[in-house]
Amino acid sequence: MLMGTQILLLLTMFSQMGLAEQQWYQVREGVCGKVLIKRNGKLHEAKRQKIDLYRSAAKDVPCCKGSTLLLTTQTSRSGKFLFESLDEGHYFIVLPDSQSLLSIPIWVKQKYSTKACDLDQRFIIDAATGKSEVELRVSVD
Numbered sequence: 001m002l003m004g005t006q007i008l009l010l011l012t013m014f015s016q017m018g019l020a021e022q023q024w025y026q027v028r029e030g031v032c033g034k035v036l037i038k039r040n041g042k043l044h045e046a047k048r049q050k051i052d053l054y055r056s057a058a059k060d061v062p063c064c065k066g067s068t069l070l071l072t073t074q075t076s077r078s079g080k081f082l083f084e085s086l087d088e089g090h091y092f093i094v095l096p097d098s099q100s101l102l103s104i105p106i107w108v109k110q111k112y113s114t115k116a117c118d119l120d121q122r123f124i125i126d127a128a129t130g131k132s133e134v135e136l137r138v139s140v141d
Helices: none
Strands: 005-012 026-027 033-039 040-043 050-056 068-074 079-083 089-095 102-108 120-126 132-140
Touching: 033 089, 033 102, 068 079, 102 120, 102 132
Parallel strands: 026 102, 033 120
Antiparallel strands: 005 132, 033 040, 033 079, 050 068, 050 089, 089 102, 120 132
16 A cells, blocks of 8 residues: 555647647546646746636637637636636637647536635646646545
């Protein structure tokens, strides 16, 4: 039995740019965590960055064609954010103030509502390539 060990689950997905079929990061417990932008191989916290949440028009439509802007929030000084309540469906987390359109496709598997983020998630977007990945850290006792 592993006591207090932290296991890192790395879920990698690629942005919708140029892909025939879009890959979606599945969210089960909340859309929250920390946004990091990779520039020149280094990760930078998206501090006090405006982020938008769009509902996708369809599963196979790239961001953000025909999508509906649902929510806008701002990350904290450390890059953290929380969207408190979402229905089941496909969404895009978008950083609209960045130099190019940076987005992460997410799939909310079931409706949720929360006032706090209990997850240790990192949403990472490469500014040069548009590729994105999500890290979820889970502690096992």
